[in-house]
Amino acid sequence: MSRDASHLIGExxxxxxxxxxxxxxxxxxxxxxxxxxxxxxxxxNFTPPLLLVRxxxxxxxxxxxxxxxxxxxxxxxxxxxxxxxxxxxAVDRWITENRKALQAFVALSSSRLFKKKATAIGAxxxxxxxxxxxxSLEISDxxxxxxxxxxxxxxxxxxxxxxxxxxxxxAENALDEFARVYCSQINVVYGLNxxxxxxxxxxxxxxxxxxxxxxxxxxxxxxxxxxxxxIDRLLKEQRGSSxxxxxxxxxxxxxxxFFIKPNRLRYWLRSIALRDADxxxxxxxxxxx
Amino acid sequence: MFADTELxxxxxxxxxxxxxxxxxxxxxxxxxVGSQLPVWRDRDDRLFAVAEDELTxxxxxxxxxxxxxxxxxxLQFRRETRDQSxxxxxxxxxxxxxxxxxxxxxxxHTEFDILFPLECKRLPTPVGRDRDEREHVYSSKKSTxxxxxxxxxxxxxxxxxxxxxxxVQESDIANWSVRVSEWIDGLLHERVAGWEKSDHLVETIxxxxxxxxxxLSTHGREKKTGANYTSSFLD
Numbered sequence: 001m002s003r004d005a006s007h008l009i010g011e012x013x014x015x016x017x018x019x020x021x022x023x024x025x026x027x028x029x030x031x032x033x034x035x036x037x038x039x040x041x042x043x044x045n046f047t048p049p050l051l052l053v054r055x056x057x058x059x060x061x062x063x064x065x066x067x068x069x070x071x072x073x074x075x076x077x078x079x080x081x082x083x084x085x086x087x088x089x090a091v092d093r094w095i096t097e098n099r100k101a102l103q104a105f106v107a108l109s110s111s112r113l114f115k116k117k118a119t120a121i122g123a124x125x126x127x128x129x130x131x132x133x134x135x136s137l138e139i140s141d142x143x144x145x146x147x148x149x150x151x152x153x154x155x156x157x158x159x160x161x162x163x164x165x166x167x168x169x170x171a172e173n174a175l176d177e178f179a180r181v182y183c184s185q186i187n188v189v190y191g192l193n194x195x196x197x198x199x200x201x202x203x204x205x206x207x208x209x210x211x212x213x214x215x216x217x218x219x220x221x222x223x224x225x226x227x228x229x230x231i232d233r234l235l236k237e238q239r240g241s242s243x244x245x246x247x248x249x250x251x252x253x254x255x256x257x258f259f260i261k262p263n264r265l266r267y268w269l270r271s272i273a274l275r276d277a278d279x280x281x282x283x284x285x286x287x288x289x
Numbered sequence: 290m291f292a293d294t295e296l297x298x299x300x301x302x303x304x305x306x307x308x309x310x311x312x313x314x315x316x317x318x319x320x321x322v323g324s325q326l327p328v329w330r331d332r333d334d335r336l337f338a339v340a341e342d343e344l345t346x347x348x349x350x351x352x353x354x355x356x357x358x359x360x361x362x363x364l365q366f367r368r369e370t371r372d373q374s375x376x377x378x379x380x381x382x383x384x385x386x387x388x389x390x391x392x393x394x395x396x397x398h399t400e401f402d403i404l405f406p407l408e409c410k411r412l413p414t415p416v417g418r419d420r421d422e423r424e425h426v427y428s429s430k431k432s433t434x435x436x437x438x439x440x441x442x443x444x445x446x447x448x449x450x451x452x453x454x455x456x457v458q459e460s461d462i463a464n465w466s467v468r469v470s471e472w473i474d475g476l477l478h479e480r481v482a483g484w485e486k487s488d489h490l491v492e493t494i495x496x497x498x499x500x501x502x503x504x505l506s507t508h509g510r511e512k513k514t515g516a517n518y519t520s521s522f523l524d
Contacts, residue, residue, distance in 0.1 A: 142360060244295070245295045250300045252300075255305060289304070289314060
């Protein structure tokens with residue numbers, strides 16, 4: 001059923017593709033053509049000031065103050081009164097400053113994300129975003145790491161599987177950050193004899209990242225190359241005709257901790273370093289420490 | 290294929306002996322609790338409180354927040370949790386794992402278990418018909434003395450490490466340290482069963498600027514021996 005859309009016909013139209021990051025690309029503006037509209041809303045929905053948020057996991061957003069502006073249902077618009085611009089800009093700033101945490105919130109709570117169009121989210125997801133006027137989400141360092149990995153890697157891992165960065169990219173460039181986060185968490189408890197990372201050793205497809213408590217002298221890797229076959233067998237197992245078991249190993253010896261894992265980014269993310277640290281803390285308590 | 294892959298984790302081997310003092314992690318957690326006491330006391334947004342329950346409610350809330358920001362987020366703090374051996378008794382405040390499974394002396398602790406309990410007492414003890422001024426240590430009127438209930442196994446009988454917090458509301462820590470010592474001497478003089486010279490508190494941290502002291506004591510127990518008690522005094 002078509003409803004009166006005289007407040008839209010001939011007006012400037014802002015397509016969701018006109019979001020260039022958090023900027024509005026004026027060159028992509030169109031004009032609303034005369035046709036039937038099922039839900040044309042009312043003129044006040046399109047009267048500035050407007051906070052526009054794209055229904056996309058990127059949460060692209062912008063405040064529009066200039067002129068009457070129509071937009072389609074891929075965008076959620078918050079229309080304010082003429083003196084609401086400051087409030088809308090505060091929300092706009094909130095989304096910018098807390099983007100990663102808010103994206104993680106949507107990724108964990110949205111019923112629409114990962115369905116059909118995998119990066120699209122619903123209007124209800126945007127309306128459900130937490131907002132504290134003048135406040136803060138008070139995200140801890142570790143929570144920020146987990147939120148960032150959900151947004152940057154784990155979402156695509158769920159969506160794309162083997163084609164995601166977490167499985168396509170190798171671990172080399174992630175090892176320094178993995179080691180920093182892992183040591184930082186372990187040293188909260190065992191900083192008396194602080195854990196330090198040592199240079200990693202690489203076999204084809206496999207990385208061994210060593211750490212040492214209290215002494216940065218390196219590991220003697222002579223003969224390690226001959227272990228290649230055994231390491232392969234240790235980390236890979238075929239169960240039945242279709243299930244592959246990938247094993248990761250945590251080895252304690254003298255003052256050293258060794259992580260042996262496949263050379264894929266997935267296993268060396270900062271959030272994985274936090275999980276590995278939790279498990280290491282548990283291991284060390286079991287050892288009487 | 291990603292969808293056909295399972296993960297398994299193998300942990301093996303041991304660190305060398307004496308790399309750290311025994312129970313380093315529990316001591317570090319107690320140190321964390323101690324370090325947060327002055328921070329909690331001095332928070333501008335903390336409502337003024339006198340009653341023990343209200344103070345401990347506030348302390349629990351503060352420790353929960355601080356554990357997140359200070360990277361102790363593998364822990365949680367809870368109030369009025371039932372003792373795991375004597376369900377009729379409740380702990381003022383307990384420390385438990387937060388999702389992470391923590392193992393101590395071969396025993397697995399999940400978030401449902403108590404890693405160690407903390408008892409909280411005011412100094413001076415409020416006056417009352419059934420109150421004993423020595424309640425931080427011992428009560429002659431009921432079995433609620435702070436150290437007494439730990440020694441007797443009424444509290445935390447299945448734990449070798451526990452903690453106690455003293456909210457100093459009159460005088461100062463130096464004075465109460467002397468008084469506590471005198472109370473224990475008195476119990477020894479009266480030959481109260483189970484009390485020994487080794488029950489005395491040994492000062493391990495004194496911070497006059499922060500008005501905070503920490504003491505360590507080792508107590509014989511009716512059924513087990515060698516249990517440690519860390520007492521933190523906050524002025």
